[in-house]
Amino acid sequence: MTVSLPLGVGDELRIPGLPVHVMTYVGPLGPHGEDVLDTPKGEGARLVHLLSVLNRGTVLLGQRGPESCDEQRAVRERAIYVLGTRHNPLGPNCEHIASYVRTGIAESPQLRGAGLLSLIGVGLFALAG
Numbered sequence: 001m002t003v004s005l006p007l008g009v010g011d012e013l014r015i016p017g018l019p020v021h022v023m024t025y026v027g028p029l030g031p032h033g034e035d036v037l038d039t040p041k042g043e044g045a046r047l048v049h050l051l052s053v054l055n056r057g058t059v060l061l062g063q064r065g066p067e068s069c070d071e072q073r074a075v076r077e078r079a080i081y082v083l084g085t086r087h088n089p090l091g092p093n094c095e096h097i098a099s100y101v102r103t104g105i106a107e108s109p110q111l112r113g114a115g116l117l118s119l120i121g122v123g124l125f126a127l128a129g
Helices: 050-054 069-082 094-103 109-128
Strands: 012-015 021-025 036-038 046-048
Touching: 021 094, 036 050, 036 094, 046 050, 069 094
Parallel strands: none
Antiparallel strands: 012 021, 021 036, 036 046
């Protein structure tokens, strides 16, 4: 699904690729109205404008954010808390950070899948040897 407006606080934004890049819409939170939490590879989590995200090309809407005001407030508080957290491919990566901001639980299905594929590869290599 492509991004449809209006977005809600906590909505997940995904830029396709290998790996997928995940961000969270947090509503106007930055000093100049920045409204998306982005954690680029090798950099710290920061707030950017949605328009700069949409200008990157295809942006897909992932999971929708919470609907209650209390949960949305928690999303925004967690976004402020993680500002500056550096992206690390093994964790915390953009998926961990976006998941934590959205739900309070840091998860990375991509990393879990990569770990499983690695184990399968090691097993096949051992059988072949």
